[in-house]
Amino acid sequence: MGAPVVAAAALASTRTGRRIVIGLVAFVVLAVAFLLVPLMVVPLAVAGQSVTTTVETRPAPVANGDWGYPLAGGYTKGRGFGHNPVSGCSYCSTNHQGYDMAQGCGATVYAAGPGEVITAGTYQGYGNTVRIDHGDDIVTLYGHMQWNSLRVAVGDQVTAGTPLGAEGNTGKSFGCHLHFELRESGRSVDPQPFMAALGLPLK
Ligand SMILES: [Zn+2]
Structure with missing residues (x-):
């Protein structure tokens, strides 16, 4: 992690560098989001649960x-x-x-x-x-x-x-x-x- 952080800090010292860093960060965030969403949805679907059923916190009435x-x-x-x-x-x-x-x-x-x-x-x-x-x-x-x-x-x-x-x-x-x-x-x-x-x- 050290080298990329140093490189990013060096880039961020110029205006064009900052744009590049912001673009890279946005790209990484989007890439992680695309990777994580299927990982989160698939286990829920496998468990047979829908997102809405988790909203109710109280048990059903007797x-x-x-x-x-x-x-x-x-x-x-x-x-x-x-x-x-x-x-x-x-x-x-x-x-x-x-x-x-x-x-x-x-x-x-x-x-x-x-x-x-x-x-x-x-x-x-x-x-x-x-x-x-x-x-x-x-x-x-x-x-x-x-x-x-x-x-x-x-x-x-x-x-x-x-x-x-x-x-x-x-x-x-x-x-x-x-x-x-x-x-x-x-x-x-x-x-x-x-x-x-x-x-x-x-x-
Ligand atoms: Zn009454």
């Missing part, structure tokens, strides 16, 4: 059959279903229509079961919301997600584990959490026994 948890990994339980006032929040409903669970602002929210997205955006007091129609008059709702975080659109077909958006604090919310709601024939019901019957008990 699933049982066609259904799974709307959050991956551990979570903090918030309010349960029914009469449940929030102390310090005058605008929060006292008759809670869902089940609150939290991992932290920005955590990925997943579809709990297979179906069609029927809401993806602002919905009543739920802020940025996704609703999924699962057929058999069953709809799940995922409320309070961060603005501009939704990864699905109305009409999309999803399955359990499809990322929907990011946990947030939009709408009538008091801190980042997922409001997970279940509706049967248009009426809100307690998600806890429903999920437990699927082998996916909530806290």
